Amino acid sequence: MSKSLNVLFAGFGGQGILFAGKVMAYAGLFDGKELSWLPSYGPEMRGGTCNCSVCLSDEAIGSPLVVNPDVLVAMNLPSLDKFVDAVVPGGSIFLDSSIIDKKVERDDISVYYVPATKLAEENGIKGLANIVLLGKMLKELEFATGESIEKSVRKCVPAKKAAMVDFNLKAIEIGRAQ
Amino acid sequence: MAEKVLMKGNEALAEAAIAAGCRHFFGYPITPQTEVAAYMSKRMPKIGGTYLQAESEVAAINMVYGASSAGMRVMTSSSSPGISLKSEGISYLAGADLPALIINVQRGGPGLGGIQPSQSDYWQATRATGHGDFHILVFAPSTVQEMVDLVSEAFDLGDQYRMPAMILSDGMLGQMMEPVVLPEASDKPLPEKPWATNGTRGGRPHNIINSLYITPAELEQLVFERFKKYDEIKEKHQKAECYLTDDAEIVVVAYGASSRIARSAVNTAREQGIKAGLIRPITLWPFPDKAIKAAVPTAKQILCVEMSMGQMVDDVRLAVNGAKPVSFYGRTGGVIPTPAEVLDQIKKLGGVE
Amino acid sequence: MAVVFKKPHALTDAPFHYCPGCTHGIVHRLVAEVIDELGIEEKTVGVAPVGCSVFAYNYFNCDMVEASHGRAPAVATGLRRSLPDGVIFTYQGDGDLAAIGTAETVHAATRGENITVIFINNAIYGMTGGQMAPTSLPGQVTQTTPYGRDVKIAGNPVRVCEMLATLDGVALAQRVTVDCVKNVNIAKKAIKKAFQYQMEGLGYSIVEVVSTCPTNWGLSPIEALGWLRENMLPYYPLGVYKDIKEGGENK
Numbered sequence: 055m056s057k058s059l060n061v062l063f064a065g066f067g068g069q070g071i072l073f074a075g076k077v078m079a080y081a082g083l084f085d086g087k088e089l090s091w092l093p094s095y096g097p098e099m100r101g102g103t104c105n106c107s108v109c110l111s112d113e114a115i116g117s118p119l120v121v122n123p124d125v126l127v128a129m130n131l132p133s134l135d136k137f138v139d140a141v142v143p144g145g146s147i148f149l150d151s152s153i154i155d156k157k158v159e160r161d162d163i164s165v166y167y168v169p170a171t172k173l174a175e176e177n178g179i180k181g182l183a184n185i186v187l188l189g190k191m192l193k194e195l196e197f198a199t200g201e202s203i204e205k206s207v208r209k210c211v212p213a214k215k216a217a218m219v220d221f222n223l224k225a226i227e228i229g230r231a232q
Numbered sequence: 233m234a235e236k237v238l239m240k241g242n243e244a245l246a247e248a249a250i251a252a253g254c255r256h257f258f259g260y261p262i263t264p265q266t267e268v269a270a271y272m273s274k275r276m277p278k279i280g281g282t283y284l285q286a287e288s289e290v291a292a293i294n295m296v297y298g299a300s301s302a303g304m305r306v307m308t309s310s311s312s313p314g315i316s317l318k319s320e321g322i323s324y325l326a327g328a329d330l331p332a333l334i335i336n337v338q339r340g341g342p343g344l345g346g347i348q349p350s351q352s353d354y355w356q357a358t359r360a361t362g363h364g365d366f367h368i369l370v371f372a373p374s375t376v377q378e379m380v381d382l383v384s385e386a387f388d389l390g391d392q393y394r395m396p397a398m399i400l401s402d403g404m405l406g407q408m409m410e411p412v413v414l415p416e417a418s419d420k421p422l423p424e425k426p427w428a429t430n431g432t433r434g435g436r437p438h439n440i441i442n443s444l445y446i447t448p449a450e451l452e453q454l455v456f457e458r459f460k461k462y463d464e465i466k467e468k469h470q471k472a473e474c475y476l477t478d479d480a481e482i483v484v485v486a487y488g489a490s491s492r493i494a495r496s497a498v499n500t501a502r503e504q505g506i507k508a509g510l511i512r513p514i515t516l517w518p519f520p521d522k523a524i525k526a527a528v529p530t531a532k533q534i535l536c537v538e539m540s541m542g543q544m545v546d547d548v549r550l551a552v553n554g555a556k557p558v559s560f561y562g563r564t565g566g567v568i569p570t571p572a573e574v575l576d577q578i579k580k581l582g583g584v585e
Numbered sequence: 586m587a588v589v590f591k592k593p594h595a596l597t598d599a600p601f602h603y604c605p606g607c608t609h610g611i612v613h614r615l616v617a618e619v620i621d622e623l624g625i626e627e628k629t630v631g632v633a634p635v636g637c638s639v640f641a642y643n644y645f646n647c648d649m650v651e652a653s654h655g656r657a658p659a660v661a662t663g664l665r666r667s668l669p670d671g672v673i674f675t676y677q678g679d680g681d682l683a684a685i686g687t688a689e690t691v692h693a694a695t696r697g698e699n700i701t702v703i704f705i706n707n708a709i710y711g712m713t714g715g716q717m718a719p720t721s722l723p724g725q726v727t728q729t730t731p732y733g734r735d736v737k738i739a740g741n742p743v744r745v746c747e748m749l750a751t752l753d754g755v756a757l758a759q760r761v762t763v764d765c766v767k768n769v770n771i772a773k774k775a776i777k778k779a780f781q782y783q784m785e786g787l788g789y790s791i792v793e794v795v796s797t798c799p800t801n802w803g804l805s806p807i808e809a810l811g812w813l814r815e816n817m818l819p820y821y822p823l824g825v826y827k828d829i830k831e832g833g834e835n836k
Contacts, residue, residue, distance in 0.1 A: 080238055083411050091409040095264055116496025118408045119568050282666040287692035294656035298663020301650045324653045429648035431628040431671055440642045442651035
């Protein structure tokens with residue numbers, strides 16, 4: 055991967071946008087990278103659209119706000135529409151094709167259509183479409199080592215929901231298999 | 233070395249305050265500082281400290297005044313509109329020579345303004361956190377780690393000089409997570425405060441915490457003394473980071489969140505062969521005019537970048553004192569400038585279009 | 586030589602600045618006597634307000650803090666939470682407590698903040714020269730109600746003890762006056778109880794002292810006491826509005 059990676063996760067509140075970003079960020083921490091994680095905040099986090107910027111780099115992070123992402127992870131149509139043109143040429147989009155019934159028209163970026171919500175439901179891990187997409191992103195971009203991602207999942211899942219660790223790891227594997 | 237963890241600026245700051253020995257927190261909810269209070273409400277009861285949600289910002293700062301009078305290491309946090317409400321209490325703290333830590337996680341203004349990050353309270357923080365002739369210490373971290381490191385310094389200097397200190401943060405720094413090493417809980421005893429009103433136990437003469445002086449000459453003398461103290465602080469405690477300024481022809485001056493953006497722009501400018509550098513004030517009061525003056529000889533242009541309509545630029549101009557042209561670029565209202573925008577400004581000043 | 590009268594230890598030697606006939610002096614003395622009798626001077630911290638009693642910090646021998654206008658209950662809260670075994674009292678006038686500081690008063694009371702509040706109600710802003718107070722009576726002439734307080738314009742007075750008595754955090758709410766020896770004795774008992782309740786950890790106690798302001802009322806000290814009895818006491822009846830140990834009485 056290039057020396058820095060700026061990712062924008064976007065979707066509805068409740069889809070685990072911030073959590074997916076956090077798993078990515080912690081993986082970067084375990085890999086010894088510089089990183090930042092910045093959520094959108096305010097009234098829109100109560101059920102409206104929600105997004106979060108994650109930067110991984112070998113150097114100190116300047117602006118933590120990702121305006122032109124290298125990678126857009128889109129989990130609903132409004133988010134795709136809002137940010138599709140902001141993605142840098144040569145960048146990529148990972149979108150949940152079970153929710154977004156639309157093809158991206160740009161031809162200067164790579165687009166990965168992952169039926170993440172459907173995959174999660176079929177595999178008994180409903181609600182982990184966010185992590186399925188992260189798994190797919192890990193496969194395509196190798197932004198972290200498998201070991202770091204696993205450590206990160208263990209770190210990010212709160213202790214009182216420890217049972218969720220395995221589900222999250224399963225989601226990563228499902229994403230990576232796509 | 234302690235473990236690196238990911239933490240939001242607001243939470244890391246709260247934990248750092250606890251590590252620095254703060255056991256009293258009084259606040260009132262406001263976005264985007266909410267996590268500071270929420271974190272304190274979770275931690276304080278477990279360590280025998282006090283978290284109290286006041287009925288208003290005004291009440292909160294006066295609870296701080298009471299706890300500081302009693303000699304406690306005490307803090308409050310808020311965001312821009314709430315700081316305006318606290319300004320009465322901050323003036324009284326200054327007038328009664330009481331230390332306290334005040335956090336401002338800035339958002340856009342004026343009025344209710346917005347809730348997105350802003351730096352439009354620079355004037356308020358450095359010029360007018362209340363009525364009267366006084367200053368408070370103002371620190372401007374630019375990373376979560378620095379936020380943590382400055383908390384204990386702010387408490388210590390506030391105690392040493394018996395004056396309020398502020399950490400001027402913003403919605404971006406407060407909300408973002410970065411890797412941070414939290415300080416070990418300090419086992420250094422907190423300074424003695426023989427002036428505190430904690431009871432005349434043992435029958436010492438009574439202490440009075442007060443800011444009222446009816447006789448003009450007496451008040452004038454007191455303010456003179458305070459300004460002598462301020463002069464000493466200006467001499468000893470200015471802080472700034474100078475990045476690539478040794479040979480810089482274009483010197484960018486920016487603090488806090490905007491300094492991160494400016495640094496990205498300076499790096500790109502260097503890659504493109506422009507001799508750009510960055511001065512990042514870490515103390516806003518005292519303003520690091522020595523660092524600015526030191527960069528003047530090589531500078532051809534000085535550019536101040538802020539998330540406001542231009543407030544710190546006044547201090548930059550005072551420090552440069554007409555020796556070189558000073559220009560300004562800023563976005564306001566919660567809009568965050570991009571590195572590309574700042575780079576454009578640097579290029580223009582460097583004669584590269 | 587037998588001592589027949591002496592200054593309480595809890596009062597300093599500083600001469601009071603109060604006007605002739607003002608009852609602040611009596612109330613200061615009662616508070617000081619109670620502090621002496623309870624033996625708490627060394628652990629007591631008082632909070633002075635903005636108003637005529639702004640210099641109270643010079644008069645009490647215990648540690649004293651001067652608060653900004655209306656914020657004494659908040660300052661006292663900060664002290665309370667810092668000094669678990671301390672005894673904390675505020676001394677506030679009607680403008681301070683019932684106008685600019687109403688929010689702080691109501692919330693300190695409802696929190697059951699374990700403090701003692703001495704509230705001087707003389708129906709006027711004394712220090713600034715006699716403007717309408719939140720407790721000025723309907724029809725009362727003041728500098729800022731020169732035609733008498735018209736409640737249609739200036740609103741109605743606040744009855745503080747009645748209002749605070751509705752709050753769960755209040756341990757004692759009692760209204761007294763100091764117009765005669767008998768009432769001075771009742772007032773002292775109330776003030777003592779208000780401190781004792783704090784020492785027992787029962788919560789917020791307030792003693793409202795209906796007081797005179799001869800200077801700004803434009804009356805002699807004797808006339809002022811008469812005016813107090815004829816006009817103030819009917820509007821602000823003396824009595825216990827809440828007492829969580831003994832129940833309300835002589836209302």
